Amino acid sequence: MTLSRRRFLHLAGAGAAGVTVSGSLAGCSDDSHAAPQDDVVPFHGAHQAGITTAAQDRLHFAAFDVTTGSRDELVALLKSWTAAAAAMTAGHDVGEFGAMDGPYVAPPEDTGEAYGLRPARLTITFGFGPGLFEDDDGNDRFGLADRRPAALVALPHFAGDNLDDARSGGDLCVQACSDDPQVAVHAIRNLARIGFGTAAVRWSQLGFGRTSSTSDTQATPRNLFGFKDGTSNVKAEQTEQLNQFVWVAAGDDSAADWLDGGSYLVARRINMHIETWDRTSLQEQEAIIGRDNKEGAPLSGGAEFTTPDFERSGAGDQPIIATTAHLRVAHPAQNNGSHILRRGYNFTDGSNGLGNLDAGLFFLAYTRDPLRHFVPLQTNLARHDALNEYIQHTGSAVFAIPAGVAEGGYVGSALFT
Amino acid sequence: MTLSRRRFLHLAGAGAAGVTVSGSLAGCSDDSHAAPQDDVVPFHGAHQAGITTAAQDRLHFAAFDVTTGSRDELVALLKSWTAAAAAMTAGHDVGEFGAMDGPYVAPPEDTGEAYGLRPARLTITFGFGPGLFEDDDGNDRFGLADRRPAALVALPHFAGDNLDDARSGGDLCVQACSDDPQVAVHAIRNLARIGFGTAAVRWSQLGFGRTSSTSDTQATPRNLFGFKDGTSNVKAEQTEQLNQFVWVAAGDDSAADWLDGGSYLVARRINMHIETWDRTSLQEQEAIIGRDNKEGAPLSGGAEFTTPDFERSGAGDQPIIATTAHLRVAHPAQNNGSHILRRGYNFTDGSNGLGNLDAGLFFLAYTRDPLRHFVPLQTNLARHDALNEYIQHTGSAVFAIPAGVAEGGYVGSALFT
Numbered sequence: 001m002t003l004s005r006r007r008f009l010h011l012a013g014a015g016a017a018g019v020t021v022s023g024s025l026a027g028c029s030d031d032s033h034a035a036p037q038d039d040v041v042p043f044h045g046a047h048q049a050g051i052t053t054a055a056q057d058r059l060h061f062a063a064f065d066v067t068t069g070s071r072d073e074l075v076a077l078l079k080s081w082t083a084a085a086a087a088m089t090a091g092h093d094v095g096e097f098g099a100m101d102g103p104y105v106a107p108p109e110d111t112g113e114a115y116g117l118r119p120a121r122l123t124i125t126f127g128f129g130p131g132l133f134e135d136d137d138g139n140d141r142f143g144l145a146d147r148r149p150a151a152l153v154a155l156p157h158f159a160g161d162n163l164d165d166a167r168s169g170g171d172l173c174v175q176a177c178s179d180d181p182q183v184a185v186h187a188i189r190n191l192a193r194i195g196f197g198t199a200a201v202r203w204s205q206l207g208f209g210r211t212s213s214t215s216d217t218q219a220t221p222r223n224l225f226g227f228k229d230g231t232s233n234v235k236a237e238q239t240e241q242l243n244q245f246v247w248v249a250a251g252d253d254s255a256a257d258w259l260d261g262g263s264y265l266v267a268r269r270i271n272m273h274i275e276t277w278d279r280t281s282l283q284e285q286e287a288i289i290g291r292d293n294k295e296g297a298p299l300s301g302g303a304e305f306t307t308p309d310f311e312r313s314g315a316g317d318q319p320i321i322a323t324t325a326h327l328r329v330a331h332p333a334q335n336n337g338s339h340i341l342r343r344g345y346n347f348t349d350g351s352n353g354l355g356n357l358d359a360g361l362f363f364l365a366y367t368r369d370p371l372r373h374f375v376p377l378q379t380n381l382a383r384h385d386a387l388n389e390y391i392q393h394t395g396s397a398v399f400a401i402p403a404g405v406a407e408g409g410y411v412g413s414a415l416f417t
Numbered sequence: 418m419t420l421s422r423r424r425f426l427h428l429a430g431a432g433a434a435g436v437t438v439s440g441s442l443a444g445c446s447d448d449s450h451a452a453p454q455d456d457v458v459p460f461h462g463a464h465q466a467g468i469t470t471a472a473q474d475r476l477h478f479a480a481f482d483v484t485t486g487s488r489d490e491l492v493a494l495l496k497s498w499t500a501a502a503a504a505m506t507a508g509h510d511v512g513e514f515g516a517m518d519g520p521y522v523a524p525p526e527d528t529g530e531a532y533g534l535r536p537a538r539l540t541i542t543f544g545f546g547p548g549l550f551e552d553d554d555g556n557d558r559f560g561l562a563d564r565r566p567a568a569l570v571a572l573p574h575f576a577g578d579n580l581d582d583a584r585s586g587g588d589l590c591v592q593a594c595s596d597d598p599q600v601a602v603h604a605i606r607n608l609a610r611i612g613f614g615t616a617a618v619r620w621s622q623l624g625f626g627r628t629s630s631t632s633d634t635q636a637t638p639r640n641l642f643g644f645k646d647g648t649s650n651v652k653a654e655q656t657e658q659l660n661q662f663v664w665v666a667a668g669d670d671s672a673a674d675w676l677d678g679g680s681y682l683v684a685r686r687i688n689m690h691i692e693t694w695d696r697t698s699l700q701e702q703e704a705i706i707g708r709d710n711k712e713g714a715p716l717s718g719g720a721e722f723t724t725p726d727f728e729r730s731g732a733g734d735q736p737i738i739a740t741t742a743h744l745r746v747a748h749p750a751q752n753n754g755s756h757i758l759r760r761g762y763n764f765t766d767g768s769n770g771l772g773n774l775d776a777g778l779f780f781l782a783y784t785r786d787p788l789r790h791f792v793p794l795q796t797n798l799a800r801h802d803a804l805n806e807y808i809q810h811t812g813s814a815v816f817a818i819p820a821g822v823a824e825g826g827y828v829g830s831a832l833f834t
Binding site: 209274322 | 475477479493504522523524525527528529530531598599602605609610613618619620621622623625626634639640641642643644691692695696697698700701702710711764765766767768774775776
């Protein structure tokens with residue numbers, strides 16, 4: 001019991017018997033083996049991990065209210081969170097085993113339920129909400145009001161929104177992604193624990209079954225409507241698109257100096273009326289989406305990655321891809337060429353008391369400028385998308401995502417200097 | 418689009434590029450490869466699958482209210498569910514693609530979100546609640562009242578219970594377990610859809626990170642208190658214990674003729690006050706559990722699987738394993754030798770509105786006689802277990818689990834003949 005709590009993984013090597021492995025595309029196919037280091041995504045770098053990282057299979061996302069009024073305590077929290085995130089993503093526990101006061105008489109520094117599990121590509125991504133810069137009454141809580149990026153404002157109301165305040169907003173956010181849900185839950189839990197007295201969980205969301213691929217190495221997954229989702233997503237390999245549509249650059253009107261190299265995150269909890277959808281004919285479903293179900297090809301022809309032909313007409317001179325089809329309304333060609341990097345997850349939160357599943361899509365999108373790229377797109381979708389009959393937005397939040405952390409630094413440090 | 422919707426797995430073989438693999442102990446270690454058939458657990462057999470099956474990593478559990486008054490419709494539902502379960506566990510969809518009325522003009526028979534995914538050891542296990550035999554007003558709804566097994570009665574109130582009616586009871590239950598949560602959710606969703614008009618979801622629960630191993634091939638996992646759980650569980654390999662404590666046998670006082678070869682399932686949603694636990698010293702935590710955290714060894718000495726020495730005293734002649742330690746109070750030696758087969762899962766259902774995680778253990782136990790084996794044990798735990806300060810039971814249900822299904826039969830058929 002006086003042993004260091006470095007994980008079993010590190011004591012015994014990743015091939016040790018008894019270690020449960022959550023494989024992924026890259027990690028567990030018949031012709032490629034996951035080396036131990038494949039389980040670790042580097043925490044430090046120019047950008048935060050968890051954005052262009054090939055999307056992991058599971059998500060635990062939490063939004064926090066900051067409960068302290070002290071700027072020093074806020075900074076101390078960010079330093080502690082950074083250290084804990086660097087440790088956990090590398091496969092270590094968040095601390096030694098009761099080491100502060102000698103063994104045994106203190107609570108364990110780590111809660112332990114991930115002990116012996118591999119990190120399974122754990123990434124932890126931090127963000128700052130509008131409330132950190134100014135509270136609802138306009139108070140400059142931490143002396144940050146004049147450093148608020150211009151685009152970090154609450155999203156406008158969109159047609160059809162039915163937002164639950166208890167599932168919206170937040171001063172801070174943490175996105176934990178891993179191929180193992182117990183590892184992702186462990187991460188959020190231990191960060192929440194470290195925040196005790198400084199920040200409290202406002203809402204959280206679990207997700208499974210990523211709904212977008214963020215790398216050319218991944219197949220396009222399916223959402224709970226049974227259709228492929230995110231075919232034309234921005235991918236990690238598209239450096240030019242990332243620079244144009246994801247990473248904030250010095251001099252951006254919408255940004256602030258400290259956000260250089262960062263991004264914005266838009267989170268939307270989208271309930272899907274899946275029982276209603278399931279009673280809709282396949283023909284209607286495909287007309288609504290604008291793609292065929294099986295292959296995910298545009299109804300105008302071709303295969304999944306064929307560019308849709310929005311001009312092509314069918315019977316009665318009507319466009320084959322309907323004017324209200326989701327594919328058309330959401331397509332960059334209909335939105336001034338805007339792209340976003342989506343990184344959402346399916347969710348099922350039990351039942352809703354009416355015998356229906358409380359299920360849907362937890363939409364996460366990284367964007368260089370939410371006002372320029374997300375708001376016009378969502379305005380367009382809210383007005384015209386045929387899918388609106390089957391979905392309802394029930395939660396919403398926006399965060400500024402600081403650049404990556406250098407060794408020895410802490411997340412968001414540029415904001416506080 | 419006129420192709421059969423047999424899964425991609427079957428068209429292209431399991432090693433096809435682009436198929437995401439969720440590995441498990443047996444399926445994805447460095448020295449053993451998952452053959453395609455390792456992903457399939459046989460549906461048909463003497464007992465239902467999902468009981469002694471080596472516990473999968475993910476759970477979706479649903480309890481249903483039967484909404485029809487027709488015995489024929491109830492039987493038809495069980496037949497349809499059986500056919501769908503046999504198909505899905507084998508890696509097929511639940512039906513052809515709009516085949517009833519030709520392609521396209523009917524809703525798809527399968528909702529599609531598991532299309533292209535491997536079954537990942539999917540099992541689907543069905544059960545019958547007390548309400549199927551007699552409703553709350555004492556009505557014999559389906560002519561089954563005189564066939565109710567004696568032990569199929571609502572559990573008594575236990576000290577400390579704080580049960581939510583909306584998370585308790587149910588006429589029917591379905592336990593779907595898989596190493597892939599999207600596959601488990603897909604199964605429950607499609608069964609709920611088939612039940613439309615006949616049965617409605619009353620409550621459901623998702624779980625991750627099995628909290629018990631049910632086979633000697635599995636390492637003991639950890640619960641959300643960070644401790645190993647289920648070290649002395651009944652395992653698939655222990656045929657004698659299974660016959661004594663899990664399978665109902667002809668002539669059992671507590672049973673009924675049609676339940677021969679079946680079992681009972683007790684489900685309890687146990688919320689864990691993990692934030693309070695996390696502020697408790699390691700010494701206190703280990704004293705409450707009766708085992709050390711790291712190895713899971715009894716505090717009386719040895720290793721994880723060493724038999725606890727409840728007589729051994731330490732300082733001041735006090736027993737080393739406290740009289741209220743969970744290990745002692747729950748141990749078969751303190752409960753007339755009763756064993757149960759536990760098959761629970763960790764859960765995290767977001768936050769509870771007070772900044773704490775709504776998290777805990779969804780306890781599932783299979784037992785030959787809940788009145789003889791579970792009720793005395795739980796009475797003992799509710800009165801004496803030191804862990805009660807950190808947990809609260811918030812949901813409860815009991816179901817009779819019919820024997821396995823033969824090819825061509827349907828689940829529970831013996832009850833209706």
